[in-house]
Amino acid sequence: MPTTPTNLIDFLVNQANGVKARLDKCKIIPQDSEQSIPIIDFTNWEDIQVQDSIFSAATKWGFFQIVNHGIPINAVDDLKASVHKFFELPVEEKKSLKENSPPDVVRLATSFSPHAESVLEWKDHLHLVYTSEEKIHAYWPPVCKDQALEYMKYAEAFIRKLLKVLLKKLNVKELGREREHALMDTMSLGFVYYPACPAPELVSGVSPHSDITSITVLLQDDIGGLYVRGKDSDGWINVPPVNGALVVNIGDVLQIMSNECYKSIEHRVVANRNKTRISMPIFVNPAPDAIIGPLSKTLKNGDEPLYKQVVYSDYFNHFFSKAHDGKKTIEFAKI
Numbered sequence: 001m002p003t004t005p006t007n008l009i010d011f012l013v014n015q016a017n018g019v020k021a022r023l024d025k026c027k028i029i030p031q032d033s034e035q036s037i038p039i040i041d042f043t044n045w046e047d048i049q050v051q052d053s054i055f056s057a058a059t060k061w062g063f064f065q066i067v068n069h070g071i072p073i074n075a076v077d078d079l080k081a082s083v084h085k086f087f088e089l090p091v092e093e094k095k096s097l098k099e100n101s102p103p104d105v106v107r108l109a110t111s112f113s114p115h116a117e118s119v120l121e122w123k124d125h126l127h128l129v130y131t132s133e134e135k136i137h138a139y140w141p142p143v144c145k146d147q148a149l150e151y152m153k154y155a156e157a158f159i160r161k162l163l164k165v166l167l168k169k170l171n172v173k174e175l176g177r178e179r180e181h182a183l184m185d186t187m188s189l190g191f192v193y194y195p196a197c198p199a200p201e202l203v204s205g206v207s208p209h210s211d212i213t214s215i216t217v218l219l220q221d222d223i224g225g226l227y228v229r230g231k232d233s234d235g236w237i238n239v240p241p242v243n244g245a246l247v248v249n250i251g252d253v254l255q256i257m258s259n260e261c262y263k264s265i266e267h268r269v270v271a272n273r274n275k276t277r278i279s280m281p282i283f284v285n286p287a288p289d290a291i292i293g294p295l296s297k298t299l300k301n302g303d304e305p306l307y308k309q310v311v312y313s314d315y316f317n318h319f320f321s322k323a324h325d326g327k328k329t330i331e332f333a334k335i
């Protein structure tokens, strides 16, 4: 399994699994209806059956794809084209952007936590923080600014509807100001670029991890390479590209707030030998000072809370201080 070498050496050598187990560990589960990520049509999102299928996907899978989400296909296509344009800019131009951008608005980076990794993940990425229009116009790169902003305006409307459905199922009727602070105060649009890799078996596009978001809403191109940890096994399930669909996954914050009703599932990305892949995740995050813990309305039938109340920035700093390491981050918040 492509993973960070520190984990890999620990797994192969110290835990005495040996090199043979490395192959067993990267088992891909063949796809059938029992073992594939649900695809949900969002056209009638207020319909109880649609809401039930979202609830079922979020509790059983933690991952689902949404079609007919309301983002026009030309906004999606324009966004994808602008991602390629951005990464094809001359290197000097990207360097200058990196040096001159305030990190609370634009960040250009390679890998995940380069200071904590002994081998870098095979990806470059740009983060565009969805902040005030003034800052966006001042700092988002001109080559993709209009396309990213247009996409985010549509995506924000979809995200509000989706969070409304997910909260309703946790006995919370309204999003309200406080919950908005704790769920979707900060959004950023990622442009992730995985160049074709001559030896994909030796690297990780992204190593196994769960997201620390409330939810992540991702658009992928048609190359493929995203895998989700299988429900009851050690294998990996492909998330096949579906043209125009959004891949939604529950993040750690909603797993914690729902007291594990919703699942934040491990996933990873395998690099492609022949083709460059792009993906565009929207990371929907709480405000840094928001307190995250199981919702009282969700616990009302007497369930014991499984998590403490934590300040989101503490959780965030803990996550980024280490290399990707499966689901270990959530231990930070466990009682």
Ligand SMILES: O=C(O)CCC(=O)C(=O)O
Residues within 6 Å of the ligand: 192, 206, 211, 218, 220, 225, 226, 267, 268, 269, 278, 279, 281
């Ligand atoms: O590129 C992808 O499909 C997934 C990326 C991802 O998991 C992440 O950035 O957290």
Ligand SMILES: [Fe+2]
Residues within 6 Å of the ligand: 209, 210, 211, 267
């Ligand atoms: Fe992720």
